[in-house]
Amino acid sequence: MVTKEEFRLNIENRQLKKKLKHALAENEKLECEYRELAEFAQHWPGPQEKNLGEVTKC
Structure with a gap:
């Protein structure tokens, strides 16, 4: 079972990965x-x- 804190951290981690x-x-x-x-x-x-x-284009 996933705790509320683990769930919150998982969501935050995904958001940070997306921002990165x-x-x-x-x-x-x-x-x-x-x-x-x-x-x-x-x-x-x-x-x-x-x-x-x-001039070279990227």
Whole structure:
């Protein structure tokens, strides 16, 4: 038999796992956007450059 406390902790644990999963997905998305921006900045044309080159998409 599961106690009320164990039941409550089980629900809380599932909610925290779900929050963690979403936070990790958001973190991965932000890291990807940051890498794209950094790569784009590396290819930014100087005063005499005209071609941007290719930027990798995540």
